[in-house]
Amino acid sequence: MFEKKNLASLYTATAMLxxxxxxxxxxxxxxLDMRNPPPDVDRVVPHAGFVHKKLSxxxxxxxxxxxxxxxxxxxxxxxxxxxxxLGGTHANEPAGFIAAVVMLERADVRRGRLIIVPYANxxxxxxxxxxxxxxxxxxFVTPASNRRTFRYGxxxxxxxxxxxxxxxxxxxxxxxxxxxxxxxxxxxxHPGVKDGGVTERLAYGFMQLIYAEQVDLAIDxxxxxxxxxxxxAMVAHENAMELAAMVAMELEFEGVPIRLEPSPKNxxxxxxxxxxxxxxxxxLLLETSNPSAxxxxxxxxxxxxxxxxxxxxxxxxxxxxxxxxxxGGNEPMAERxxxxxxxxxxxxDNLGYVRDGKGMVIEGLPGFQELNDLGVGAWLSE
Amino acid sequence: MDLKWIYWGINVLAxxxxxxxxxxxxxxxxxxxxxxVLVPLILRAFFIK
Numbered sequence: 001m002f003e004k005k006n007l008a009s010l011y012t013a014t015a016m017l018x019x020x021x022x023x024x025x026x027x028x029x030x031x032l033d034m035r036n037p038p039p040d041v042d043r044v045v046p047h048a049g050f051v052h053k054k055l056s057x058x059x060x061x062x063x064x065x066x067x068x069x070x071x072x073x074x075x076x077x078x079x080x081x082x083x084x085x086l087g088g089t090h091a092n093e094p095a096g097f098i099a100a101v102v103m104l105e106r107a108d109v110r111r112g113r114l115i116i117v118p119y120a121n122x123x124x125x126x127x128x129x130x131x132x133x134x135x136x137x138x139x140f141v142t143p144a145s146n147r148r149t150f151r152y153g154x155x156x157x158x159x160x161x162x163x164x165x166x167x168x169x170x171x172x173x174x175x176x177x178x179x180x181x182x183x184x185x186x187x188x189x190h191p192g193v194k195d196g197g198v199t200e201r202l203a204y205g206f207m208q209l210i211y212a213e214q215v216d217l218a219i220d221x222x223x224x225x226x227x228x229x230x231x232x233a234m235v236a237h238e239n240a241m242e243l244a245a246m247v248a249m250e251l252e253f254e255g256v257p258i259r260l261e262p263s264p265k266n267x268x269x270x271x272x273x274x275x276x277x278x279x280x281x282x283x284l285l286l287e288t289s290n291p292s293a294x295x296x297x298x299x300x301x302x303x304x305x306x307x308x309x310x311x312x313x314x315x316x317x318x319x320x321x322x323x324x325x326x327x328g329g330n331e332p333m334a335e336r337x338x339x340x341x342x343x344x345x346x347x348x349d350n351l352g353y354v355r356d357g358k359g360m361v362i363e364g365l366p367g368f369q370e371l372n373d374l375g376v377g378a379w380l381s382e
Numbered sequence: 383m384d385l386k387w388i389y390w391g392i393n394v395l396a397x398x399x400x401x402x403x404x405x406x407x408x409x410x411x412x413x414x415x416x417x418x419v420l421v422p423l424i425l426r427a428f429f430i431k
Contacts, residue, residue, distance in 0.1 A: 007410050008407055008408050008409055008410045008412075008413055010405065012410060012413055013404050013405045013407070013413055016404060016413045016414060016416065016417035017401065017404060017417065017420070019417055020417040020418070020420040020421050020424065021420075021424065023421050024420070024421050024424040024425050024428075027421065027425060028425055028428060028429075031425070031429075159429075160429055163386075164389065
């Protein structure tokens with residue numbers, strides 16, 4: 001329509017320039033606001049007994065950098081095994097870090113030690129992925145009607161902290177080549193590099209934590225798209241396969257079917273592969289189904305994050321294109337978090353069967369049905 | 383020298399060229415396209431630090 005009358009002039013050019021500056025200013029403010037959220041966003045209220053540390057206490061190469069993150073440790077009255085739970089390796093997989101927060105706020109450790117890092121990659125929490133249109137936050141309502149708000153971040157470190165990425169990323173420990181963006185992906189950076197990029201140093205910090213705390217069981221909580229084959233799954237290093245198989249059977253008994261996947265030996269940089277190879281630890285990664293991160297999704301809003309209800313996914317399910325049942329046309333956050341919490345509880349419960357004297361007893365965690373029935377908000381502190 | 387400042391310089395050069403194009407375009411549609419190209423360049427100029 002613009003071609004019929006040639007209206008372009010110096011004035012329109014100036015107006016367009018001002019328009020571009022205004023759009024950039026609005027976008028820039030939104031971007032900066034996510035980097036400096038209000039204090040109640042991403043707040044955690046650790047259960048009594050948790051001791052607060054920083055990851056830089058294990059590796060000072062990240063001290064004072066945005067990579068440094070909170071580590072919470074609770075020791076039971078009886079000696080036993082040590083479990084490390086990571087949430088938020090990928091900040092766009094919310095059930096992972098919400099499950100870690102629920103456990104941090106509910107776990108009462110009677111035997112052994114529980115280490116929880118609710119937000120493993122803080123640098124991925126300060127931005128959303130370009131062109132994915134995700135909301136910056138989502139909330140739960142607690143029984144006293146308070147809102148608990150969390151950021152929905154990205155899979156990778158914010159480019160403000162690590163930029164530009166190479167065309168091809170060469171994983172330092174193995175020489176394996178990957179897409180350039182994987183340089184900023186914490187779960188391709190393990191076991192990390194002492195003097196590497198900031199994401200590689202973050203991964204190095206976790207390796208030092210595992211050594212220093214003599215971790216027996218390390219679990220990283222993730223989510224995947226419903227159309228991705230490794231979903232509603234437990235990926236286990238070969239050393240952890242016996243424990244994982246036991247827990248998979250117990251989950252079946254509890255009505256929570258789960259796939260059991262071996263950690264690929266030729267896919268490097270993933271924590272279950274590198275931690276299991278480099279340390280005496282049983283390393284696993286858990287995946288639930290997250291339609292808000294999938295490629296088939298339509299409208300992308302807070303409701304999609306919380307309910308997982310999407311017409312396109314319902315249609316894809318009818319056509320047999322998904323790797324999850326997608327019953328009822330949704331994947332509620334409560335069910336996804338319940339899967340993670342239940343699987344972690346069973347892994348800790350069974351640790352003593354595969355490691356002598358390393359049993360764990362964790363009380364206070366909600367059961368699968370309880371969490372499903374009452375929702376996530378009921379299990380978060382006020 | 384920090385490579386980031388080289389990227390910043392290239393980015394600023396791109397802004398100058400796009401603004402120049404914006405003022406030389408004869409069509410409103412092309413001016414609009416130039417303005418939209420400017421948005422990410424302006425953002426990048428502020429965030430490469």
